Every structure is written in C-alpha cells, then in structure tokens.
Amino acid sequence: MLEQIEKYFKNELSLSERKDFENQLATDSELAENTAFYLNANMAAKTLANEKRKAEFEVLRKELVNRPVRKIKPLSWAIGIAASILLVVGFWWINQTPKLNTEEFANTYIQEHFENLPVKMDANADSLQIGLRLFNEQKLKEAQRVFEAILHRKNNDSEATKYAGITALRLAEYDKAIIYFRALSKQTNLFSNPGKFYEAITLMKQQPANRKEVEKLLKEVIDNNLEGKNEAEKISK
Template sequence: MNTDLETIENYVNGQLNADERARFEAALRTDPALADALTFYMLSKHVAREEAHAVRKAELDVLRRQTVPAPPFWSAPMRWVAAASLVLLLGLGWYFFQSANGPANSELAVAQLTDAYVAQHFTNLSTDMDGGSSGSKALDSLKQGINLYNKGMLVEADVVFQDVLKRQPDLESALTYAGITSLRRGNYDQAITLFHRLSQRTDLVSNPGTFYEALALLKRGQPADKGQAERLLKKVVEKRLDGKKEATTLIETLK
C-alpha cells in the first residue's frame, strides 16, 4: 500500500473516517513496510517529545534562576505586578510542558503500537504449523480451530483450542492459538495466563510467550499492568527473545 506520511499521521491522530481507517488497518496486516513506517513514526514522535521536554526544562530552569533586582524607583505595586507576571509565565510554561509530555500521550502511543501489532500479526493464523508429537487428533482439532479463527468465528475457535488444552495442557501450538484468540476476544486475563504458561516452556527454539504476555498486559491496562509489561519487555530485549525489535520500540514509548 502506497501510504504517505500524512495518512499515517491522520491515523495516529484519529482523523481518518471509518472506511479509511479500515483500509489502513487492512493494509497493516499485509504490508510489513507500512507497519515499519507506522512504528518509525511513533518512535520519532516519542523522541521529538523527549527533546522538547529537555528544551522546555532547560528554559524553565534558567527562568527560575534569574533574579532581576527592582530599580529603586519601583513602587511596591509594580513589584507585585512583576512577581505575579513571573508566576503566571512559569505556570503557563509548566502547563504546556505537562500537556506535551504527559502520560496520556505515552499511553495513546503505546496503545496504537499494540493495536497495530495485533492487527498485523493476529488477524489470521497460519495453517503452516509444527504439530510435533501432538498426535493426529490434536492436529486435526488445531487445524479446525485455525479455520474457524480465520473465518472470524473466534468464539467457536476458542472452544476448539480450549478442548485441545484440556487433553494436552502444555501443547505449544494450542497455548499460542488459545492465547491469541483470548486476546482478540478481549479476554485479557485468560490471554495473560496462557501466554505465561507458554513462556515457561524452556525446550522451545522459538518462544514468543513473554512478548505476547506483555502485549496482553498492555491491552488489559490495569494499574500494575504497565510496570509488569515493561519488565517483561526488558526481559525480551535482554535475552533476545521473540519480539525483541517490537519490545525495544514499546519500551522507548513507555518512557
């Protein structure tokens, strides 16, 4: 999809209409270059905010340190006016400093990055999977669940994946697909539990469980979730787990 910077900016700022937003998010799922462009845009905005933060803080520090002695001919009322003006200026500077760098902007950026990842990677499940030693019955059930999921029948797919987990609680594919289905359905508590169980598998060559658990925590958004998600994302980066690139971007945006 040939999408310019203005379209990406309008998407981030919520200025696309419903049809335009749907087309943009559909393109995100199939166009890695567009997803990278959105990620770069969000990270660039974060860096710009940090630089503006530093500049404003330096300017305010200089202003606070300035002491201008009142000329002898200044009357008491004039000194009060000058003092009030300085207080007002400092107050306005602090207000704009907070507005440009407040937590709401960071949280919005994180939410948009998380939604973009989910839209790109979790809209469809791949039918090319490693069944391992799961057995033909479990493999057939997983394929059935995937087909249901890809048709948008998330409730039915969830039933199939959960049934597989009852028989094989530690099956990697079932934990992954059931967790993703729970995440898409907004059942974040269950998604977090399933992804955590997946992350405990130490015998896997590739394991996205820790990164997916962090995504589910960010989506749930309870008071302690942001801190826990950040700790998991740092673990992903430090141990070079699946999702390292995306985790790095999210950590920068969480600051």
C-alpha cells in the same frame, strides 16, 4: 468641622450630606476657609512626600552610578545567550515529542499479526488446523473451544497454548490470555517463545494498563533475546 471636610473629599458622605455641605460652603466663610486650609495642607504633604521620594531616588541613582560595572566579553555573552536558547528549544522539543501509546501499539500489533493465523493447506487437517481456520473465519468462540479441547488432551501443547491465548486476547478475555501466555513462556524447550511478549501486549490492552509489569516483561524480552525483541525495543524507546 475638619472631620466633615475630610469625609467630603474621601466620598464618605451620603448624597444628601454632600449636597448640604456644598450649599453651606457657598454661604459659610469659616467653612470655606477651613476647606481651603485642608486642601493646602494636603497639597503640602504630597509635595513633601514627592520631594522625599525624589531624594531617595537620587541617592539610589548615585549608588548605581558609582557601583563598578562588570565587563562582559561580547563573545561570552553571545555564547551564553545561544546556549540558553538551545536549552529552552531542547526542553520544548522533549516535551512536545509524542510518546508512543502502549494501547495504540497493542492495537496495531494485534491488527497486523492476529487478524489471520497461518494455516496449512492440507486436506487431512488436524484439530489445530481446524481451530486456525475457524479463527480466520472470525469464529473465535468456536476456535477457542477447539484449542482448549486440544489442551484438555495434552496440556503442554505449545501451539495450542499460544493460539488459545491469542484467541482469548481477540475476545478481550485478557485474564485468560495472560494465563495461557504465562504457561507458554514457561516452556523452555521451544526454539522461539513469544509468551512474555504476548503477555506484555495483553497487559497493554488492559485498562488501566500495568505499565511497570509491561516494562519489566519488555526488558526481559530484550535482555534474553526472546521472540518479539525488535518490537519490544521500539516500544521501549
């Protein structure tokens, strides 16, 4: 009988069983007495449990009251709080400050420096000047053929090598551009040599960019005071 009573109060009976139990409870005095006993026993158990928890809490409270309190100097406390706030703000600022995107930097540099190339105003233009004029007219393929024709005749022509690399870069022929810029950087007889910096710009355009190689090239440009040092320092910060 007690098992049935417990199932009733734990909602473990079906709807029909609950209805039968309630109907029987109204007419069966023994069931009513056992149900009352069950409820009283549960209430007593809960009371004992609450009293036990109260006693345990009281013991804990006394321990906390009797524990020696560590005094904190107001100034030290304020300094500690201020330092913590500054640390959090500094960490947030570092993570919120946007880092310069290498591809974005490359796009800006190309737009500012490789849209038009310097041309000599001379009626008797040589092949190099013809190539530059074609480049500035956005006839990049024709300009590329002119620069490569010059290199076919004289493969160590630094100007033709540089402009052939720039033209390949503008045409998104990055592998070819890198070949030209590496060849340019190996020419040690030049007063100013942008080969390594231009190679870094080209690598920035390749996706995915080889960041380690870009960083290595920029470091070489900065350490050796090569052409492009100022721009390399900007992107390396």
